[in-house]
Amino acid sequence: MIRAYSKSLTPHKSFQFYNKILQSNDVMSPDNYTFNFLVRTCAQSACEAGPAVHGALIKHGFEYDPHVESGLIFMYAEMSCLSSCHRVFESVQKPDLVCQTTMVSACAKCGDIGFARNLFDSMPQRDFVSWNAMIAGYAQRGQSREALNLFKLMQMDGVKVNEVSMISVVTACTHLGALDQGKWAHAYIEKNKIQMTVNLGTALVDMYFKCGNVDRALKVFWEMNEKNVYTWSTAIGGLAMNGYGQKCLELFSFMKHEGIAPNEITFISVLKGCSVVGFVDEGRSHFDSMKRDHGIEPRLEHYGCMVDLYGRAGRLEEALNFINTMPLKPHAGAWGALLNACRMYKNMELGEFASRKLIEVEGKNHGAYVSLSNIYADTGNWDRVSNVRQSMKAEGISKLPGCSVMEVNGEVHEFFSGDKSHPSYDVIETMWGEISKRLKLAGYVASTNSVLFDIEEEEKEDALCKHSEKMAIAFGLFSLKEGLPIRIVKNLRICWDCHDVSKMISKIFEREIIVRDRNRFHHFKDGECSCKDFW
DNA sequence: ATAGGGTTAG
Numbered sequence: 001m002i003r004a005y006s007k008s009l010t011p012h013k014s015f016q017f018y019n020k021i022l023q024s025n026d027v028m029s030p031d032n033y034t035f036n037f038l039v040r041t042c043a044q045s046a047c048e049a050g051p052a053v054h055g056a057l058i059k060h061g062f063e064y065d066p067h068v069e070s071g072l073i074f075m076y077a078e079m080s081c082l083s084s085c086h087r088v089f090e091s092v093q094k095p096d097l098v099c100q101t102t103m104v105s106a107c108a109k110c111g112d113i114g115f116a117r118n119l120f121d122s123m124p125q126r127d128f129v130s131w132n133a134m135i136a137g138y139a140q141r142g143q144s145r146e147a148l149n150l151f152k153l154m155q156m157d158g159v160k161v162n163e164v165s166m167i168s169v170v171t172a173c174t175h176l177g178a179l180d181q182g183k184w185a186h187a188y189i190e191k192n193k194i195q196m197t198v199n200l201g202t203a204l205v206d207m208y209f210k211c212g213n214v215d216r217a218l219k220v221f222w223e224m225n226e227k228n229v230y231t232w233s234t235a236i237g238g239l240a241m242n243g244y245g246q247k248c249l250e251l252f253s254f255m256k257h258e259g260i261a262p263n264e265i266t267f268i269s270v271l272k273g274c275s276v277v278g279f280v281d282e283g284r285s286h287f288d289s290m291k292r293d294h295g296i297e298p299r300l301e302h303y304g305c306m307v308d309l310y311g312r313a314g315r316l317e318e319a320l321n322f323i324n325t326m327p328l329k330p331h332a333g334a335w336g337a338l339l340n341a342c343r344m345y346k347n348m349e350l351g352e353f354a355s356r357k358l359i360e361v362e363g364k365n366h367g368a369y370v371s372l373s374n375i376y377a378d379t380g381n382w383d384r385v386s387n388v389r390q391s392m393k394a395e396g397i398s399k400l401p402g403c404s405v406m407e408v409n410g411e412v413h414e415f416f417s418g419d420k421s422h423p424s425y426d427v428i429e430t431m432w433g434e435i436s437k438r439l440k441l442a443g444y445v446a447s448t449n450s451v452l453f454d455i456e457e458e459e460k461e462d463a464l465c466k467h468s469e470k471m472a473i474a475f476g477l478f479s480l481k482e483g484l485p486i487r488i489v490k491n492l493r494i495c496w497d498c499h500d501v502s503k504m505i506s507k508i509f510e511r512e513i514i515v516r517d518r519n520r521f522h523h524f525k526d527g528e529c530s531c532k533d534f535w
Numbered sequence: 536a537t538a539g540g541g542t543t544a545g
Contacts, residue, residue, distance in 0.1 A: 065538095067539085102539050129540045133539075203543045233545085234544050237544055265544050
């Protein structure tokens with residue numbers, strides 16, 4: 001009965017029932033299986049009864065077995081209670097394969113990837129589940145390159161690879177923006193006849209979108225014979241992210257036509273789709289339909305999207321009005337969207353107000369300062385720019401270092417802004433000299449507005465190559481075969497100058513450049529960008 | 536036949 005309750009995901013009920021068993025004397029005591037079910041059910045539903053079950057287990061003096069212990073470790077990991085995981089693990093006299101694998105997974109989940117790896121390396125035996133746990137641990141912590149390296153080792157060891165392994169591999173490629181490796185993973189899946197589950201298919205669709213290959217993403221999407229709301233939302237969001245607002249909305253209609261119920265995440269993607277193409281009224285009507293037609297209460301994120309929708313279309317007053325009349329307390333996302341719109345439309349006064357509000361709700365944060373200083377720079381208020389810089393220095397707020405990642409011949413290269421440690425840095429510098437010459441011949445004048453902010457005056461000339469995406473472009477121009485597009489993944493938003501330069505390079509060098517920045521994609525071709533200079 | 540690996544979308 002407890003197991004029946006556990007399976008129907010009602011931990012409180014199964015816990016109550018368990019208490020009843022303990023109180024009545026004429027019923028058998030729960031056995032290890034039952035305890036295990038209880039603990040795992042508590043873990044799954046983030047139920048605080050888990051530790052109580054553990055306490056009862058100790059009190060009744062049940063004999064421990066590795067399965068119950070791994071259940072306990074799993075439960076504490078779900079509660080992010082690493083010290084309890086360690087306590088349980090240390091109490092095990094002879095941890096078996098299952099118990100050790102659980103511990104690897106638990107430590108990775110709670111952030112101690114180093115311990116997880118040491119344990120993994122010290123295991124006398126490992127099977128494919130242990131490998132999957134370790135690889136997924138890296139993928140979840142964003143250590144994508146480590147995940148891919150470990151996958152290589154897994155293959156060298158001749159361990160069986162299944163669809164769970166491939167989900168981690170594809171996810172790692174997604175985060176790196178590594179299209180070649182992603183394609184390789186896709187081919188590997190097909191060649192080895194790995195089962196194409198909904199999860200794996202959705203991960204592939206997401207990977208192709210986030211690597212900027214819309215055609216392949218859609219191809220995989222349409223070929224999937226089973227799709228769920230995650231799959232649809234991934235595709236709708238992927239189209240929006242790549243600037244295909246119209247297609248994104250068409251897909252949304254089609255999804256509803258197919259009888260798939262959209263959820264709150266689907267609507268975030270839909271609103272973003274409206275935003276990138278400036279369909280304010282259509283966005284508004286989708287927003288209104290959320291509650292009316294689908295019973296979905298808009299959350300802060302949806303309100304943030306609406307502010308962005310109005311702001312991006314230049315309707316700053318309406319954006320502000322929307323914030324002022326929203327029923328929830330405006331969060332950083334809402335003020336940030338307004339601030340970004342003020343930057344796009346060079347509205348200094350409203351921008352100052354928005355950045356004050358942003359700091360009010362989010363605390364001292366580099367984002368608010370950087371955007372504000374960019375507005376000042378764009379409107380020529382240099383003394384204010386330096387004021388912001390000084391107060392940042394005084395408050396001890398540093399800019400996040402820019403980082404661009406690019407794949408060449410299946411190898412992933414990282415470039416950090418202002419960092420000369422790349423092995424080919426000398427060639428990059430020479431190449432950049434050549435690029436600047438040709439840019440100047442084509443009439444390029446450095447728009448140093450957003451660059452000036454983070455460099456010293458005397459470095460101005462040199463500084464233009466310091467942004468990580470420029471280093472990546474220079475490297476890509478000489479290391480990638482002609483005709484191959486340069487694909488870059490950046491951790492921050494692309495700056496105005498890099499955007500300008502990329503447009504010109506795409507024309508002068510006849511090279512397509514695709515940049516995925518923090519916010520969206522930029523497809524540069526023939527001197528133009530798919531974002532139409534709005535981002 | 537149970538009990539270790541994944542949850543992809545903002």
